[in-house]
Amino acid sequence: MKNFRSGFVSIVGRTNVGKSTLINALIGEKIAITTNKPQTTRTAIKAIVNRENSQMIFIDTPGIHKPKTKLGTTMNNTAWGSVTDGDVILFLIEATSDKIGKGDSLIIEKLKQAKNVILIINKIDLVKKEKLLELISLYSKELDFKAVIPISALKGENVENILDEIEKHLPVGPAYYNIDEYTDQTEKMLAEEIIREKILKLLDQEVPHGVYVEIEKMQDRKTSKKEDICDIEATIYVLRKTHKPIIIGKDGAMLKRIGTYARQDIEKMLQTKVNLKIWVKIKEDWQNMNSIIKKFENE
Ligand SMILES: Nc1nc2c(ncn2[C@@H]2O[C@H](COP(=O)(O)OP(=O)(O)OP(=O)(O)O)[C@@H](O)[C@H]2O)c(=O)[nH]1
Ligand SMILES: [Mg+2]
CATH class of the missing domain: 3.40.50.300 (P-loop containing nucleotide triphosphate hydrolases)
Incomplete structure (x- = not known):
């Protein structure tokens, strides 16, 4: 053309x-x-x-x-x-x-x-x-x-x-991407961000800004009733010891809310049922660790 x-x-x-x-x-x-x-x-x-x-x-x-x-x-x-x-x-x-x-x-x-x-x-x-x-x-x-x-x-x-x-x-030029591609974000990246969004929305400033999320497992399987389901295992890393109980909440109530809202959005994105398990771990001062910051660098 x-x-x-x-x-x-x-x-x-x-x-x-x-x-x-x-x-x-x-x-x-x-x-x-x-x-x-x-x-x-x-x-x-x-x-x-x-x-x-x-x-x-x-x-x-x-x-x-x-x-x-x-x-x-x-x-x-x-x-x-x-x-x-x-x-x-x-x-x-x-x-x-x-x-x-x-x-x-x-x-x-x-x-x-x-x-x-x-x-x-x-x-x-x-x-x-x-x-x-x-x-x-x-x-x-x-x-x-x-x-x-x-x-x-x-x-x-x-x-x-x-x-x-x-x-x-725009300059005259060819299409650089296939017509069916609409983002460079993988499903894993999108799911990590969805979990972080729920934390940002449900909690006050300091705690969510010290959070990063990593998905360790994302795997499709069939249930015993032959239904499609995706098993996802994620870890929320927090900046301080005091942040962990805030994310988890009383009797795990906050983590449950984060998990439920995130699961609903991930299900919408993947168009399949999701079984989401989330852990919370402490990684002090990760915002200054080169090994972790690498994840956020522009390639
Ligand atoms: N009323 C109104 N709110 C908007 C509009 N666009 C965005 N917002 C709200 O503004 C807030 C910030 O929106 P984001 O899209 O996250 O802003 P951003 O520029 O990407 O922010 P950073 O990623 O932090 O730099 C959210 O609460 C949005 O819902 C708009 O057109 N009208
Ligand atoms: Mg933004």
């Missing part, structure tokens, strides 16, 4: 602005976990959108923040690396903000080296129209955006317009 276009699209912005909610909305599948807590996303996550005349490879990134651990530094490196890397950059901000904060100023500075930057004003469901106009004029003074698109990633509002706009700026 002569006019087929393809390319990479980075989604960048401060933490919690809705980058992962947007990537899910763009592909219509849940491949990135989303929570109201900062620093939810820890690695770059790819999602592929195929259209009649184009293929776009989106990259969701960790939110830009001030790192306090080696994990934080690795996450920030991934995020900063994506700011200028990509045929098109979607720079996300929140409609509720009323000035350009320090984080956004730093991002804008770096974006001056990028090719095609589109400003996405997210969470428009939370503000009035007049507020949007002010924000558009404020940011437009700072950078020459190819377009400014107000959206609600949560409600899927105006998301299709982003695809139309990106297509205009």
